[in-house]
Amino acid sequence: MDKKQEAFLRELLADFMIEAAEHQQAIISGLLELEKSLNEKDQQKVVETTFREMHSLKGAARAVNIVEVERLCQGLESVLSLLKQRNISISKYFFDTMHGAMDLLNQYIIDIAEKKKTVSNDQLVNTLKDVQSLCVGTAPVVKKTTLQAMSFDDEPEDLSVKKTSSSASLAVLANTQSLNPVEDEIESDDFSPPTGQTIPMVSNVTEPVDIASPYYTKKEAKVVHQEVTGLKDTVRIPVSKLSGLLNQAEELITAKNMFGHDLKELKRVGLQYHKTKDKSVNSVEGSSLMREDISILAKNMDQHYRIMARTVDDLLFSIKNTLLLPFSTILDLFPKLVRDLAKDTKKEIIFTVIGAEMEIDRRILEKIKDPIIHLLRNCIDHGIELPEERLKKNKSRSGDINLVIEKFNDGEITLTISDDGVGIEKEKVIESSIKLGIISPEKAEKLTDMEISNLIFNSGLSTSPFITDLSGHGLGLAIVSECVTQIGGSINVDFEKDKGTKFIITLPVTLQTFRGILVKIGENQFIITINAIEKAIRVKASDIKTIENRDTVLYNGENIGLVWLDQVLNFSTKKQRIDRDNYLPALVLVSGQQRIAFIVDSILDEHEGIIKDLGSQLINVRNVSGATLLGNGRVVPVLNAIQLIEEANSFLPQGYLISNIESEEATVEKQRVLVADDSITSRSLLRNIVESAGFIVKTAVDGFEAYKLLQEETFDLVVSDIEMPRLNGFELTVKIRNDKKISDLPIVLVTALEQPSDRQRGMESGANAYIVKSSFEQSNLIDAINRLI
Numbered sequence: 001m002d003k004k005q006e007a008f009l010r011e012l013l014a015d016f017m018i019e020a021a022e023h024q025q026a027i028i029s030g031l032l033e034l035e036k037s038l039n040e041k042d043q044q045k046v047v048e049t050t051f052r053e054m055h056s057l058k059g060a061a062r063a064v065n066i067v068e069v070e071r072l073c074q075g076l077e078s079v080l081s082l083l084k085q086r087n088i089s090i091s092k093y094f095f096d097t098m099h100g101a102m103d104l105l106n107q108y109i110i111d112i113a114e115k116k117k118t119v120s121n122d123q124l125v126n127t128l129k130d131v132q133s134l135c136v137g138t139a140p141v142v143k144k145t146t147l148q149a150m151s152f153d154d155e156p157e158d159l160s161v162k163k164t165s166s167s168a169s170l171a172v173l174a175n176t177q178s179l180n181p182v183e184d185e186i187e188s189d190d191f192s193p194p195t196g197q198t199i200p201m202v203s204n205v206t207e208p209v210d211i212a213s214p215y216y217t218k219k220e221a222k223v224v225h226q227e228v229t230g231l232k233d234t235v236r237i238p239v240s241k242l243s244g245l246l247n248q249a250e251e252l253i254t255a256k257n258m259f260g261h262d263l264k265e266l267k268r269v270g271l272q273y274h275k276t277k278d279k280s281v282n283s284v285e286g287s288s289l290m291r292e293d294i295s296i297l298a299k300n301m302d303q304h305y306r307i308m309a310r311t312v313d314d315l316l317f318s319i320k321n322t323l324l325l326p327f328s329t330i331l332d333l334f335p336k337l338v339r340d341l342a343k344d345t346k347k348e349i350i351f352t353v354i355g356a357e358m359e360i361d362r363r364i365l366e367k368i369k370d371p372i373i374h375l376l377r378n379c380i381d382h383g384i385e386l387p388e389e390r391l392k393k394n395k396s397r398s399g400d401i402n403l404v405i406e407k408f409n410d411g412e413i414t415l416t417i418s419d420d421g422v423g424i425e426k427e428k429v430i431e432s433s434i435k436l437g438i439i440s441p442e443k444a445e446k447l448t449d450m451e452i453s454n455l456i457f458n459s460g461l462s463t464s465p466f467i468t469d470l471s472g473h474g475l476g477l478a479i480v481s482e483c484v485t486q487i488g489g490s491i492n493v494d495f496e497k498d499k500g501t502k503f504i505i506t507l508p509v510t511l512q513t514f515r516g517i518l519v520k521i522g523e524n525q526f527i528i529t530i531n532a533i534e535k536a537i538r539v540k541a542s543d544i545k546t547i548e549n550r551d552t553v554l555y556n557g558e559n560i561g562l563v564w565l566d567q568v569l570n571f572s573t574k575k576q577r578i579d580r581d582n583y584l585p586a587l588v589l590v591s592g593q594q595r596i597a598f599i600v601d602s603i604l605d606e607h608e609g610i611i612k613d614l615g616s617q618l619i620n621v622r623n624v625s626g627a628t629l630l631g632n633g634r635v636v637p638v639l640n641a642i643q644l645i646e647e648a649n650s651f652l653p654q655g656y657l658i659s660n661i662e663s664e665e666a667t668v669e670k671q672r673v674l675v676a677d678d679s680i681t682s683r684s685l686l687r688n689i690v691e692s693a694g695f696i697v698k699t700a701v702d703g704f705e706a707y708k709l710l711q712e713e714t715f716d717l718v719v720s721d722i723e724m725p726r727l728n729g730f731e732l733t734v735k736i737r738n739d740k741k742i743s744d745l746p747i748v749l750v751t752a753l754e755q756p757s758d759r760q761r762g763m764e765s766g767a768n769a770y771i772v773k774s775s776f777e778q779s780n781l782i783d784a785i786n787r788l789i
Contacts, residue, residue, distance in 0.1 A: 009064075013112070016064045020109050023057035024102070025332045026050070031098055032335045034090060044084070051080040068124055069108050075131040076101055082135060097130045099339070237322045245322065248315045255311055258304040262297065269293045320361065320510040327405050327415075328356040330369045334376060338401065341380045344756055348387050348398040349380065355405030358413055361510040367487050368415070368507065371480040375417045375503050376401065378477070383421030383501055393498060395420070411509055418502040424495040426452050433458065438594065443558065453493045457481040458594065481591075482642045485531070486625060487511065516638065517587065518607050518630075519600040521566045525636050527607055527628060532641030534590045536603055542580040553597055555588060562586070563648045565598040569623060591645045598644065611638050623647060671789055672696045672714065676706035676732065677721040677750075682773075686719060686750065686781075693782045703727030707735055710742055716789050719781070722751040722758070730765045737766035746788035750781065 030050030034043065058073035076098065082088045104127050107119050272290055331353050338351040384390075384399035391397060404416045430447070433439045433455045439447070447455075457477050484491045488508045495501040516527040517536070539553050544562060546552070552559040586597045611626040625640040673695045677683040687697045698713070700706035704726040706718065718736070722729035733747050748769040749762050762770040769784040 013064055016060050017113060019060050020057060023053045024106060026053040028102055028336050029332055031095060032339065035095055047080060047084050051077065051084055054080055069105060072101060072105050075128050079131060079134045088134060094134055097134055101127050101131050241322050245318050248311065248318055251311050255308045262301050262304060265297050269297060323362040324359040325362045325365055326357050326359050330365050331356045337373065338376060338380065341377065345380060346386065347380065347384050349384055350398050350400050352402045358405045358407065360413060360507065363511055364487050364507060367483060371483045374480050379417065379419040379421065383419040385421055408506060412506055413509060415505040415507060416502060418500060420500040423497045423499050423501055425497050429455050453495065456493060485642060514611055515606065515608050518604040520602045520604055521571060521600055527636050527638045528587060528641055529638065532589050534588045534595065537586050537588060537597065538583040539586050539597065539599065541582050541584060555597065561596040561648060563596060563598055565600050568644060568647050589641045589645055591642050594645055596645050596648045670694060670696045671716040673717050673719060673785065674698050674700065674706055674709060674715045675719045676700040676703055678702050678724040682721065689781060703729060703732035706732055717746045717785055719748045719750055722749055722753055730761060733765040733767050748784050
């Protein structure tokens with residue numbers, strides 16, 4: 001294959017990726033729409049649209065010779081054809097099967113984008129069997145399993161299955177020729193069947209009966225949501241916008257000509273100056289004329305600069321508008337996400353989106369997507385109750401989650417995510433905040449409702465009584481707040497116990513220039529964005545006090561932490577001993593309810609500019625958001641205020657000035673942890689991890705021995721496996737909770753059981769945390785232990 005043909009195929013594949021993503025989303029949206037209670041006319045309209053999208057996706061896959069995707073689309077298309085002809089009915093099993101097949105199709109396309117293969121042929125075979133079972137849902141149950149061949153035509157519309165005859169239905173769908181079992185047909189991952197290949201069909205599959213769960217589940221599986229990568233670099237722009245951009249760009253030609261004229265005039269004046277300088281005669285008259293020329297030139301250049309500035313501003317505004325996309329660009333993904341999470345948690349949820357047509361900067365859309373996903377997960381996981389619990393509270397069986405986008409003003413929009421679930425208890429928020437040292441008990445009594453609500457955005461704070469490997473660590477909302485702040489937005493929350501929770505995010509329509517304060521440390525300069533600075537202050541050295549081995553200063557009636565910015569950034573700068581009467585410049589940074597003063601060498605100026613990313617090679621640099629260019633051409637790092645505050649919280653050295661105040665270190669008795677696991681390898685691993693974190697560890701070979709040790713010795717926490725002889729982890733947990741002496745003992749279950757039902761059983765038995773070994777990380781376990789003790 002020559003280079004020209006290879007380049008053409010790469011371009012064709014890139015086009016397919018874009019087209020496939022659009023067809024995928026349209027099909028998923030159609031399936032979600034069909035799950036609603038539609039009248040027959042609307043239902044048929046949605047089926048027809050979804051069918052055509054599937055047909056187009058199949059044709060596109062065939063054009064680029066992606067046989068697996070084509071084959072899967074063929075099966076799904078035939079199911080939709082039967083549905084269009086009213087030869088099969090829809091049910092929860094129907095939707096679960098179709099969505100499952102779409103998840104596999106999505107993974108295929110992700111693999112193509114990332115040039116790898118994660119989907120096995122067994123997965124394809126099993127999925128095709130499930131899809132084909134929908135086609136024979138009306139077939140009578142036979143005693144013996146028979147394997148028949150099913151061939152899908154290019155135009156499934158021609159398939160005709162009569163409701164009146166089940167055998168006739170099968171006669172149309174199945175060929176008379178025999179075929180080897182599908183497991184034998186696909187022997188290796190390199191198998192590539194030709195177009196039109198017959199597909200095996202199990203003919204005795206009947207549709208399962210719906211059960212009490214809001215969604216029928218064939219097998220419980222961990223929900224994993226992924227998106228196709230490599231599609232972010234493409235955006236569709238209306239021709240009208242491009243025409244406007246061209247007109248504005250052409251205006252730059254006029255500006256170029258004006259400045260060209262100014263340059264010629266400047267050269268002429270310069271030449272005249274040299275001539276005047278060389279001639280002593282008429283030098284006074286020449287100087288007068290030159291001053292007049294310079295004055296005229298300066299006036300013209302000022303006018304031309306204003307014209308140029310307006311042209312550049314208009315062009316920049318128009319270019320930003322070309323990057324405006326409707327929220328529906330990302331919101332179309334969320335109904336499927338909500339459906340899958342609802343199914344996984346066995347909850348019933350009605351998800352409503354209002355204002356999806358609102359437009360916002362494409363770059364903001366990309367950055368706000370993950371925070372929205374986290375907030376939706378938060379609403380589903382922690383907010384909406386199980387149907388039985390809702391009925392006991394006189395609520396509807398189905399919970400409501402609403403996502404509303406509204407225009408706030410000309411330059412901002414608001415995005416509100418709300419649920420009608422359990423809400424958040426303010427008392428628990430205050431209790432957790434005091435425990436983490438975010439606020440003092442005295443300050444807690446003076447907090448307003450708004451200040452209490454915003455406490456939940458502090459890192460480490462969680463009101464969840466149950467910790468898993470995915471939630472309950474108190475990091476999610478802090479990360480959401482940081483993401484929103486970084487794009488120039490703000491987030492607030494309102495909640496009420498048993499009434500629900502509402503997150504309100506205010507976002508700029510476009511990414512704008514930022515304003516910040518330029519500071520100096522030694523020979524280095526940095527900028528801190530102004531939205532994170534509460535106040536610039538001067539700290540008298542004698543006012544610095546040491547409280548609990550940490551420098552503090554009195555600010556607005558309360559003691560706040562005080563650190564040197566160069567220490568937090570790990571800069572080594574030479575400092576002379578400072579007189580106690582000296583004043584030190586400092587900036588008070590704020591994040592949520594936390595305030596810390598950072599001492600700098602000097603505060604230089606206020607700066608307005610654009611933050612540029614550091615690039616992929618420096619993406620993990622702490623405390624730096626990006627860089628900006630000063631007017632003198634100097635590149636200056638822009639500091640991340642939220643990360644600075646987090647870093648300062650873990651930075652507790654005594655300052656340079658308070659050498660005469662001694663602080664006594666309290667002797668802290670090490671806490672004891674009991675580890676129960678029947679595997680010697682797992683037991684040793686857990687013991688090493690927990691001991692390395694500074695705890696005293698004792699081990700037990702099963703639940704029975706663990707309970708015996710609990711009767712004989714005192715422990716602060718139990719880490720237990722579930723599958724153990726004599727007494728398993730669930731039984732051990734129940735036994736501990738029923739023992740009055742140790743009923744309050746925190747329990748962390750670390751297990752290989754990852755099904756939602758196991759997780760639910762762990763919660764019901766009384767465990768405080770549930771960590772799955774397949775996604776095990778040391779930090780998750782230690783974080784859970786530190787939070788519970």
